[in-house]
Amino acid sequence: MDTPKSKHITWTDSHVTYAMRTERNRHQGAVVWFTGLSGAGKTTLAQLVERELFALGAHCYILDGDNVRHGLNRDLGFSPADRTENIRRIGEVANLMRDSGMICLTAFISPYLADRATARATCPTGSFFEVYCRCDLAECERRDPKGLYQKARAGKIPEFTGISAPYEEPNAPELVLETDRHTPDACAGQVLAMLRERGILVS
Numbered sequence: 001m002d003t004p005k006s007k008h009i010t011w012t013d014s015h016v017t018y019a020m021r022t023e024r025n026r027h028q029g030a031v032v033w034f035t036g037l038s039g040a041g042k043t044t045l046a047q048l049v050e051r052e053l054f055a056l057g058a059h060c061y062i063l064d065g066d067n068v069r070h071g072l073n074r075d076l077g078f079s080p081a082d083r084t085e086n087i088r089r090i091g092e093v094a095n096l097m098r099d100s101g102m103i104c105l106t107a108f109i110s111p112y113l114a115d116r117a118t119a120r121a122t123c124p125t126g127s128f129f130e131v132y133c134r135c136d137l138a139e140c141e142r143r144d145p146k147g148l149y150q151k152a153r154a155g156k157i158p159e160f161t162g163i164s165a166p167y168e169e170p171n172a173p174e175l176v177l178e179t180d181r182h183t184p185d186a187c188a189g190q191v192l193a194m195l196r197e198r199g200i201l202v203s
Helices: 018-025 042-055 065-070 080-099 113-122 137-143 148-153 184-197
Strands: 030-035 060-064 103-107 128-134 175-178
Touching (some): 030 080, 030 113, 030 184, 042 060, 042 103, 042 128, 042 184, 060 065, 060 080, 080 103, 113 128, 175 184
Parallel strands (some): 030 128, 128 175
16 A cells, blocks of 8 residues: 655544544444446446435435546546556545444446455444446446446547446455345345445444
8 A cells, every 4th residue: 555655644533433433323334346348237226325315314325436526536537557546536535424423325436356355454444335337238238327338439538437448346345236136125135235244323
């Protein structure tokens, strides 16, 4: 992990501890990292899970790929180096949100194994949950909710994951969702069940 360039900074601890936040929230902080091809259902599932978590009284928030690129990562493109930096920044933000006691849901293609491993390493053991939204490329292209595959096939979008740039499938995700075989509601239910089984949710 890279070290800060400045040698004159120190980490400041809050007087409100993680244990205090957990007791008040009545759930653990966590990062749920949805990964998969464009069109695989990451954002749809994150939104469904967020809605259900909110209904349960959980503190939660989605970090979405396009939303983040409007602000925090507006200076980044889609080269391999920029993709890596994009995920590094998101991993750090997601962990801060986890430390605040929230359940942070992320919806990013995050195509590289090494980058997702870096995001995982940012969080304490047992608080990061990689959820692979596995969907056949042909089905993703059929859905093409943003018209991106069509543009990529026409050469209008360079370095597009699944077409002209690689996607490295997770080796050992906490959960694999077959989003081309099961309904969004059924997949969201699997995520909530996982969070209960892992002790993040207590209700």
